[in-house]
Amino acid sequence: MSTLSTVRNYAELMRVANVFTAVSNVWMGMILSTGHLPGWTAVGVTATSVLLYLAGMVLNDLYDAELDTKERPERPIPSGRIPISHVRILGWGLLFAGVCAGWFVSRVTPTLAPGIISWWLAGLIVAYDIGLKRSTLGPAIMGGCRFMNVLLGLSVGAEQLQWGFLPADQLILPAIGMGIYIWGVSWFARSEATESNRKLLAMSAVGATLGIVFIAAMPFVQEAAASQLRLHPWGWVALWVLVAGTVLRRMVVAILQPWPKHVQRAVGYAILSVIVIDAAVCLGYAQPYWSLAVLALVAPAMLLSQLFKVT
Structure with a gap:
């Protein structure tokens, strides 16, 4: 097998297009909590998010190998393109590296939050991939992973924690909203x-x-959020009507024609729309160029989504 083919196989296994949505989550969190992307700290937080997200994708396929043999025989593991022993080492190695990266960020910042959150996020990933993805708790745990991912970014600007991991002095509604959004998309x-x-x-x-x-x-529900909003309230509302409308339009098509092609297309668009949602939050609460920086992640995500499936 050529080196290029090997790279393509592993990129497909890790669903590399999706990883940019994890990056946009932590970037939004950091921009919301600090007003910018704080240099090497941003690099460390981004690395933590990327490693844990890729670990989740790899472990998902590892523990879905038997099911994929029936439903998705073209996937890298059931097709025999990647040995399952290699997948096991890669998945657990990425998870360990992600937790280590989170604790490294905690060592170079004033807060332990990134390390603590990386542990919680890793735990949710393992719980989902190994045993709970097929249960009714599966979508909720997937939403919890996204909630934690946004918190990972928010935690950089946290001066104190509550409950051991939750930033006590930050606006966390975007984290909650993102968790609920992914819960719905997962269902x-x-x-x-x-x-x-x-x-x-x-x-x-x-x-x-x-x-x-x-x-x-x-x-409209948090006084601190109202005072920090940079857009006119009606402009803010119009922005979210536009964002919700673009996502729902494809979901409605899938509801009317619930065939795999339409559902997968709607799910793929909804996942990539995470970047747009994160950019919209930044537009309301930071300088416009930070919103553009987040939105720029759409380009590589869309390019790679044409080469590798996002679901």
Whole structure:
């Protein structure tokens, strides 16, 4: 097997297009909590997020290998393109490296939060991939992973913690909203390999929309968020109507025609829309160029999504 083919196989295994959504999460968190991307600290937090996200993707396929043999035989493991022993070493190695990176960030910043959150995030990843992904708790745990990922970025600007990991002095509604959004998208993708149930798809779309509404409501329910908002309130509302509309349009198509092709397309767009959501938050609470920096992550994500499946 050529080196290029090997790289392509591992890129497909790790769903590399999706990793930019994890990066946008922590960038949004750091920009929201500090007003910028704080140099080498931002590099460390980004590395932590990327390593843990890739670990989750690899371990997901590792523990789904038997199911993928039936439903997705073209995937790297069931097709025999990557030995399962290599996948096991890679997945657990990435997870360990991600936790180490989180604690390294804690050593060079005034707060232990990045290290603590990396532990919690790693624990949720393992719980999801090994045993709970098929249970009713699966989508909630997936949402919890995104919640923790945004907190990872927010934690850089935290002066104190509550409950051992939660920044006590930061606006955390974007983290909650992102968690709810991914919870809804995960339910939407629940049976994407076969024809989906329209009722489940509709309820999942409502859940994803609720996550966006949570974020959009931030300046109207938190005094600190209202005072820091840089946009006119009506401009802020219009921005979120536009964002929600673009995501829902594809979900509605999938609800009306619940075939795997349409559902997978809607799920893929919803996942990549995480970057747009994060950029929209930054537009409301930071200098515009930081929003553009986050939005720029769409380009490599879209390019790689044309080469490798995002679901």
